[in-house]
Amino acid sequence: MHVADLLSRRSDHYVSSGDDNKDQVLLNPVTIKSINVTDCTYEERQSLITDFHDTPVAGHKGVKATYNGLRKHYVWNGMKEQIQTYVKHCQKCQQSKVSNQKTSGSLIPLPTPSGPWQDVTMDFTEMPESLGYNYILVVVDRFSKEVVFVLCTKEDTAYSTAELFRDHVWCQHGLPSTVVSDHGSVFASNFLGELYKLLGIKRKMSTAFHPQTNGQMERLNREINQYLRTYVNDQQNEWAKWIKIAQFVWNNTISEVTTDSPFGITQSYSPCMGVEPAETTAPAAKDFAVIFNKVVEASEKAKLSMKVQADRHWNPAPDYKVGQQVWFVESNTLTTASRANTILSWKWIGPYEVTRVTPNAVELKLPKTLRIHPVVNVSCVKPYLGPLPGQPVSRPGLIQVSKEHNEEYEVDYIVASRIYRHQLQYLVHWKGYEEHEHTWEPASNVKNAPLVVERFYKENPSAPRKLCMAWSDFDSLFKPVPENLTICEAQFCSLESCS
Numbered sequence: 257m258h259v260a261d262l263l264s265r266r267s268d269h270y271v272s273s274g275d276d277n278k279d280q281v282l283l284n285p286v287t288i289k290s291i292n293v294t295d296c297t298y299e300e301r302q303s304l305i306t307d308f309h310d311t312p313v314a315g316h317k318g319v320k321a322t323y324n325g326l327r328k329h330y331v332w333n334g335m336k337e338q339i340q341t342y343v344k345h346c347q348k349c350q351q352s353k354v355s356n357q358k359t360s361g362s363l364i365p366l367p368t369p370s371g372p373w374q375d376v377t378m379d380f381t382e383m384p385e386s387l388g389y390n391y392i393l394v395v396v397d398r399f400s401k402e403v404v405f406v407l408c409t410k411e412d413t414a415y416s417t418a419e420l421f422r423d424h425v426w427c428q429h430g431l432p433s434t435v436v437s438d439h440g441s442v443f444a445s446n447f448l449g450e451l452y453k454l455l456g457i458k459r460k461m462s463t464a465f466h467p468q469t470n471g472q473m474e475r476l477n478r479e480i481n482q483y484l485r486t487y488v489n490d491q492q493n494e495w496a497k498w499i500k501i502a503q504f505v506w507n508n509t510i511s512e513v514t515t516d517s518p519f520g521i522t523q524s525y526s527p528c529m530g531v532e533p534a535e536t537t538a539p540a541a542k543d544f545a546v547i548f549n550k551v552v553e554a555s556e557k558a559k560l561s562m563k564v565q566a567d568r569h570w571n572p573a574p575d576y577k578v579g580q581q582v583w584f585v586e587s588n589t590l591t592t593a594s595r596a597n598t599i600l601s602w603k604w605i606g607p608y609e610v611t612r613v614t615p616n617a618v619e620l621k622l623p624k625t626l627r628i629h630p631v632v633n634v635s636c637v638k639p640y641l642g643p644l645p646g647q648p649v650s651r652p653g654l655i656q657v658s659k660e661h662n663e664e665y666e667v668d669y670i671v672a673s674r675i676y677r678h679q680l681q682y683l684v685h686w687k688g689y690e691e692h693e694h695t696w697e698p699a700s701n702v703k704n705a706p707l708v709v710e711r712f713y714k715e716n717p718s719a720p721r722k723l724c725m726a727w728s729d730f731d732s733l734f735k736p737v738p739e740n741l742t743i744c745e746a747q748f749c750s751l752e753s754c755s
Contacts, residue, residue, distance in 0.1 A: 294332040302646035304330055305342045310648055316352070319343045345641045347648070350583060351602045355638070366436065369399040372522045373429035377436040379473045380408070381480060386496040393417065394476060395425050398436070401511045402518035403476065404428075405503045407496055414446035421447075422454050431455070479506065573634040576618050581607035581640040584620065584632065607640035623693060667705040670712035673719045680722045682709070 293301060308314050308326040317325075319340045327335065343349060369375040375398040380391050393406040406424045408417070431451075437444055483502045484495045507518040508526055519526050576582065583604035611630075612619035619631045668687035671694055673680065680699040685691070699722065702709060713719060 291330050292332065293330050296332070299646045301332060301338060302342065302644065305339055306646070306648065309339075309343065309346065310348075316346065316349055342644060342647065345644050345647060347643060350638075350641060351604045354603055366398070366434075369397075372400045372402065373397045374399065374432055375434045375436070376425075376432045377473050379437060379477070381477050382410075383484075383495060384492045386493050389496050392480065392499060393420055394473065394480070395421070396473065396476060397429070397518070397522075400518045400521040401514060402522055403503055403506050405480070405499045407499060415450045417447055418450035418454055421451060426451075426455070431457075476506070573616070574639055576610050576613050576634070576637075576639075578610055578613060580610045581642075582610055582618070582620070582637040583640050584608055584622075585636045604638065623695075667702055667708050670702070670708060673712070673716075673721065675720050680720065682712075 293304070304326065305322065309316060309322045314322070314325070319336075322343060323336050323339050326339065332338075366375070377396045377398060379394045381394055383390055383392060387407075388409070389407040390410055391408045391412070393408045393412075395404045395406070396402070404425050406420045408420060412420070435444065435448070480502060483505065484498055487498050488495045504527075508529065510517050510520075514521060517526055583606045586602050586605050609621040610618050611621050614631075617631050617633050618637060620637070622628065622630050666687040668685045668689075671683040671685055673682050674696070675681075676696070681696045682699060682702055683694050684697050684702060685694055713721065
């Protein structure tokens with residue numbers, strides 16, 4: 257005999273219009289087991305999120321993974337929104353994760369040159385070893401698209417590059433008015449300086465430098481590799497023999513942008529390849545004015561089309577303000593010290609203050625250790641979101657301010673030492689800061705960290721250290737050198753002459 261209870265009903269039970277059984281839902285067992293912490297404080301809930309997001313076993317996962325891991329054990333009103341805000345403001349997530357969003361900003365093409373070899377682009381293409389060379393210096397005239405390929409090596413300096421430019425480019429085409437490159441503003445500045453010296457030019461900065469990635473150069477590099485790949489041997493060690501032929505082929509090929517070949521634009525004719533049929537009459541020389549006007553018109557049309565296509569893959573840049581803090585993409589930096597492998601380096605560094613805003617670039621207040629130009633494209637920065645209350649901070653900031661109002665930071669460890677202008681200096685890693693923020697400091701600036709310095713010299717006994725010459729006035733009359741030359745640890749030296 258069936259006996260009804262509070263949780264059962266007869267199979268023939270009549271379901272009326274007022275029955276609420278259809279509105280009942282089956283609760284997730286996870287929800288039933290979770291501890292409701294709605295009544296806990298905001299800081300206590302933030303601490304729970306920290307445990308399930310920041311710890312090594314949590315792995316700084318995204319919003320969904322953090323939420324799924326946390327709700328197995330805890331639940332509260334507005335839980336997902338709080339987790340989403342927390343992850344969005346996480347310092348290490350902002351620094352280490354690559355964005356899947358479109359690049360910020362829009363394409364602003366460079367002005368169209370008015371004639372050949374007034375504006376050039378430069379780049380280096382890495383290659384396998386061949387005849388002692390492992391790089392190609394690629395120089396392109398932005399007007400005619402004519403190229404010059406120069407064999408070089410990885411060890412070439414700004415001076416040797418300037419020599420190559422003089423011997424292969426300047427001697428044929430003269431000094432350009434602008435140089436476009438993404439090889440770094442420090443290198444470009446040194447390169448132009450060395451080039452002026454070689455040419456005996458005293459007036460500096462007559463040539464402008466634009467640190468900008470050039471899509472044309474990237475396409476040209478692919479074309480070079482494709483051509484050489486077709487003709488080199490299996491060992492790939494003879495590509496250097498083919499590089500000048502590759503240069504000829506490019507300069508004799510009609511460009512889709514200019515609708516003419518580089519040779520046709522700069523020389524008004526196409527050189528004979530040796531495979532053409534014989535002509536009974538020589539072709540009439542082209543009118544250079546007609547050629548140049550045609551090139552400018554075609555270039556402007558191609559530039560507009562390129563901008564329309566490129567902007568489809570870009571998002572409008574945030575409306576940056578002066579004084580705002582931003583992250584800066586690490587790949588654009590040239591730091592004093594970096595991690596052993598760039599694969600595991602931070603993707604974003606900072607934050608840094610915006611000091612000036614232009615339509616497609618911002619000027620940043622950067623430390624001198626970065627050694628880069630402070631004006632950067634908006635695609636290289638993103639807004640900095642500060643930590644929330646109770647959220648871990650990646651850097652501790654100042655540990656104290658002295659009576660003289662000097663900021664003082666905590667020394668974590670010493671990276672290296674050197675004697676600079678007769679003064680002992682240490683390359684300091686500051687506690688809570690990143691590798692790119694290492695700074696060279698005089699020994700007097702780390703006098704409050706004697707154990708750190710002692711540990712550095714124990715690990716690096718041959719590292720440069722302070723030398724002390726000390727003797728009494730009486731002894732110096734008899735033994736002024738060199739027996740009285742003593743070596744002492746810089747931070748432990750008790751001699752008055754070392755203070």
